[in-house]
Amino acid sequence: MSGRIPIEDVSPSVSCGRYPAKAVVGELVPVSARAYREGHDALGCNVVWLGPDGRARPFTRMRPGEPGQDRWHTVIRPDAVGDWAFTVEAFSDPYLTWQNAVTKKIDAGQGPQELANDLAEGVRVLKAARKLVPAAEVARVRAAVAALRDDKLELPRRVAPALELAELLWDHPVRELVTTGEQYRIWVDRPRALFSAWYEFFPRSEGAIPATADVPARSGTFATAAERLPGVAAMGFDVLYLPPIHPIGRVNRKGPNNSLTAGPDDVGSPWAIGAAEGGHDAIHPDLGTPEDFRDFLAAAAEQGLEVALDLALQCAPDHPWVTEHPEWFTTRADGSIAYAENPPKKYQDIYPLNFDNDPEGIRAEVLRVVLHWVGEGVKIFRVDNPHTKPVDFWHWLIGEVKKVDPDVLFLAEAFTRPAMMHGLGKVGFTQSYTYFTWRTSPAEMREYCAELVAAADYMRPNFWPNTPDILHSSLQHGGPPMFKIRAVLAALLSPSWGMYAGFELFEHVARPGAEEYLDNEKYELRPRDWAGAQAQGRSLAPFITTLNRVRRDNPALHRLRNLVFHDIDNPALLCWSKHDPDTGNTVLVVCTFDSHTVQWGNTTLDMPALGMDWHDRFTVHDELTGASYDWGQHNAVRLDPYLQPAHVFTVRRPGATPPAPTTPASKDDTRWTS
Structure with a gap:
């Protein structure tokens, strides 16, 4: 603490200002600080903030928070991508001091003679x-x-x-004894860094022909995968994530279901990167050529989809790096190169990099690879297992990439200890996978989301109900209603969510004793009959489309910090809302976690969080069914998992314009697929 007026506990501040906080263009970023002074004279605070261009933005005054706590608050709204800086200033406010004194003295009956000095002080201040x-x-x-x-x-x-000048001099105060606090940084991304809907598919499975006794297997290509793009876009997704598209190693190639022996038609895991055809900057020849990939990117863009590539810093034994740079790997006592292990799991087809051997050489090569794909038009990377690489490496790499193109985004696939997950967010990862998949009760979900909101200054969650590696037991045994439940939770709790292909077909058959799919697509081609499933009513796609439409149409769902939970007396139900102060838009959701039985509950809503007084009545419009209801603080709900596992309400306050008619989601068939 230094300066005439103490300024403490400034927020947002990540690791005491060591790293920048995070925001996106147009986001309301809360700024707060504790400031106080001696005596009874009035104190004021404001934020000085500078854009990436070095130009100061408009003066932003802070307002006092809870009385007696000396906490000051405001919000700032960045308007450009890049590195921002802000500073809190505290000052003596002679006008407020004068206003307070004069008002009290007049109320106490003092006259002009007793107030002579006060009147003269008012002249000086004005x-x-x-x-x-x-x-x-x-x-x-x-x-x-x-x-x-x-x-x-x-x-x-x-x-x-x-x-009567109080409002004018609040906005344009006379400031004395101005004290300037320390400078803090905020990295501002484009809006997709916070609000996005991801879909993952394997391009080699789209249009593929599996091997038969008479016909060898044939991989899908970028051209055949492009035929799936309209279907993905129609569901309302805006990011298409592709697993690694590089050549796949032949040495120690895995067979179906991660078996150690691969046959001549087995395609291997895309994460076993590298072969004679090239490494991380090459494209698997079965998928096509660089020109074919560019055509795929263009076709995706025409559908409103941005393509994200996998960045997996590991190598197959026949990756060119293994022979060109053996020092980049770990050599065991017997002279062999160590393959990846996560005991008891073994990945004989993958060699991890050793970042302590020639770190500068590895850094330079990885940066070259990432910038190669950025040059091809890729602006989003899903990073595989970043927690198995040094944290300072990621801090360096992300910083270097953003110097070249600040629009590049990085999603951390780190299902690991909380400290590491939070640390990766602090050093620069744009988004993070989370423990969402394993939070299977309302109490667990509420507690976890509160933790994520508390970390919103540096860690942005991305909720996935499934991945190629993860088929949670709730989906294995919960029946089709559980797929709807998990989709509602993922799509409406977090501003970013994603799902792996097959979720909309209710794929749920697991490898015995494991939390992953039987006949895992990581190791074999898996073409799906999308059109047939849709025609037969065996697809969740219409429901997913509705969820993504609700997300797109409601600004309240584009943010994380505004998540508020409301009490409900049934522990099987969760109730939450999001409110956007700019537009007045509010979404209120009640969702069951029970996919088998009907559940009833009674809400006790936090009315001020909805922008209302405690006694207000209001209309809720269910975006899933098109029905409207009159609600207040206390309401009864009934949720049938087979008919309607959730209410997704848009809130209309008294006197507001009625919502436009909504086409309800179709009643998807709840039968399992074969």
Whole structure:
């Protein structure tokens, strides 16, 4: 603490200012600080903030928070991508000091003679204010000065013009004893960094022909995968994530279900990167050529999809790096290169990099690879297992990439200890996978989401109900209603969510004793009959489409910090809302976690969190069914997992314009697929 006025506990501050906080363009970023001073004179605080161009943005005054806590608050709204800086300033506010004293003395019955010094002090303060207010307001200030000096006026009339300047001098204060705090940084991304809907598919499975006794297997290509793009876009997704598209190693190639022996038609795991055809900057020849990939990117863009690539810093034994740079790997006592292990799991087809062997050489090569794909038009990377690489490496790499293109985003696939997950967010990862998949009760989900909101300054969650590696037991045994339940939770709790292909077909058959799919697509081609499933009503796609439409149409769902939970008396149900102060948009959700039985519950809503008084009545419009209801603080709900596992309400306040008619989601068939 230093300076005339103490300024402490500034937020947002990540690791005491070591790393920048995070925001996106247009987001309301809360800024707060603790500031206090001696005596009874009034204190003021404001934020000075600088854009990436070094230009100061408009003066932003802070307001006091809870009385007696000396906490000051405001919000700032960045308007450009890049590295921002802000500083909290504290100052003595002589106008507020004067206003407070004069008002109290007049209320106590003191007259002009007793207030002579106060009136003179008011003249001094207002004369200083004339130089600070807009030109159009100078006349008002001069008139107030004249009134204070006019001893022919009654006391209330002498001070009234000066007291009426309160709002003007709040926005344009006279500041004395100005103390400037430390500078803090905020990295501002494009909006997709916070709000996005991801879909993952294997391009080699789209249009593929599995091997038969008479016909060898044939991989799908970028051209055949492009035929799936309209279907993905129609569901409302905006990011298409592709597993690694590089050549796959032949040495120690895995067979179906991660078996150690691969046959001649087995395609291997895309994460076993590298072969004679090339490494991380090459494309698997079965998928096509670089030109084919560019055509795929263009076709995706036409559908409103941005392609994300996998960045997996590991190598197959026949990756070119293994022979060109054996020092980049770990050599065991017997002279062999160590393959990846996560005991008891073994990955004989993958060699992990050793970042302590020639770290500068590895850094330079990885940066070259990432910038190669950025040059091809890729602006999003899903990073495989970042927690198995040094944290300082990621801090360096992400920083270097953003120097070249600040629009590049990185999603951390780190299902690991909380400290590491949070640390990766702090050093620069744009988004993070989370423990969402394993939070299977309302109490667990509420507690976990509160943790994520508390970390919103640096860690942005991305909720996935499934991945190629993860088929949670709730989906294995919960029946089709559980797929709807998990989709509602993922899509409406977090501003970013994603799902792996097959979720919409209710794929649920697991490898015995494991939390992963039987006949895992990581090791074999898995073409799906999308059109047939849709025609037969065996697809969740219409429901997913509705969820993504609700997300897109409601600004409240584009944010994380505004998540508020409401009490409900049934532990099988979860109730939450999101409110956008800019538009007044509010979404209120009640969702069951029970996919087998009907559940009833009674809400006790936090009405101020909805922007209302405790006694207000309001209309809720269910975006899933098209029905509307009259609600208040206390309401009864009934959720049938087979008919309607959730209410997804948009809230209309008293006197607001009624919502436009909504086409309800179709009643998807709840039969399992074969």
